[in-house]
Amino acid sequence: MNENILNKLHIANAVEFMKNYMEKNSIDLTVTSPPYDDLRNYKGYKFEFEEIAGELFRITKKGGIVVWVVGDKIKNGNKSLTSFKHALHFQEIGFNVHDVMIYAKKNTPFMRSNAYTNGYEYMFVLSKGRPNTFNPIKEPTVRSGMEMLVHNKGPDGKNKKVLKELKKEKTKSNIWYYAVGLGGSTKDKIAFKHPAVFPENLAQDHILSWSNEGDVVFDPMCGSGTTCKMAALNNRNYIGVDISEEYIKIAQKRLNNTLGRLFA
Template sequence: MSEIITGNNVDVLRTMKGGYVDLTVTSPPYEDLRKYNGFSLDFDGLVSELYRVTKEGGVVVWVVGDKTVKGSESGMSFRQALKFIDAGFRLHDTMIYEKDSLSFPDKTRYNQIFEYMFVFSKSRPKTINLIKDRPNKHANGRKHIKGNYRTADGQTKRHNKQNLLQPLGVRNNIWRISTGCNKSTTDKEAYKHPAIFPEKLANDHIITWSNEGDVVLDPFGGSGTTAKMAALNNRQYIHIDCSEDYNEIARGRLAKV
């Protein structure tokens, strides 16, 4: 059953039975934004509860960036990733979400246009539907691709890369996604939220790490993007946010689905 719930995410998750959620796709408030409409983030408690409610083989996609403090990045994203590992999750993949625009040019460093997408799994992922949309330059009607690879003891051996013959291959783990007005979403009401989750990002993770009928969670539901894309892909959703104002935005978007 799909739900939009107002409340502190840790408290809400503690009411759920263990091993219930197939996939979590979320992005937490960053750094000093952890006090969010009067609520503070209990990060350790959240990670512990996410591990408990995630099914064996379930996945958590954690999209996060770092704040720059006194000219240096905080490294909070990596600290959070290590906390997930300490809690028992495997770091299945470290992915990059590349934006097509930048908010604030920096005079002392290269322009910051990406965030991390840490993909954690509770044991080996039970669902992997990798998206194949990368043009394969090696196809061209050839029957096989020959090449070399090096074994663990340093020897060189020949191989035939038959998988390279497909016209479209599995995409890389750097995803370039358009952001901004009418690009993250066409839902006008969503822009009342200060940090909109791009629909394409949520959509592509949902179809990669879950199947129809699965339960998709967003403990920082915000404007409801994860819930909306879960519904559009025939998944159940659990949307949690401490702000009733933001949940009203989410309900309005879900009503259109």
């Protein structure tokens, strides 16, 4: 790993930065949300998807993970399906589509007049071979303790029950719910100078799930710096890249505030 780029934010084109400064098989985890379908103005940035995907495959360690958070544009009542096109391309170049997860928004402002409100985005978990790390996030079960539970129901349809223990917690499903907006995505008001802020808890949950302390977490389109902030808070190394100097300044302020609290 090039130590000169570690734990820093960089103003650069993502493809050029990866090609020029990042070594093959050097990144444990990437968590990012790309500027898909030109839904927002990202300071004139041109999104070079296939080039970015290729470089991500090159720099990801064997057993490393890329979390790709993406949705679809709706134009004239027709969804673009960009999300699936991205996932299929990642698969074609060598990634495994390890999981297709759902980022469900608890509060969504976008209503449609002739269809149900779209309240989710996809989180494609892409692995380079078998994942090296999985630290499952747990949640409390509704019931726990000893109960008579159905066991080996036969073709006769009769419920055969045995005494078994219900655990106090279970691994979360692959549908994750987050509030969005100020106080939901983050309490950092400055972050909302960026047009698309994803929840800090979303980034943190993936960082905790797919990496360990001391690993390197990357965001090639880091925007307001959410991935890098949560990596730092959870004792991971980080590398953040964005072509916009304005967004890097926002991200740096958030990191400075975070690191200031950590070492105060």
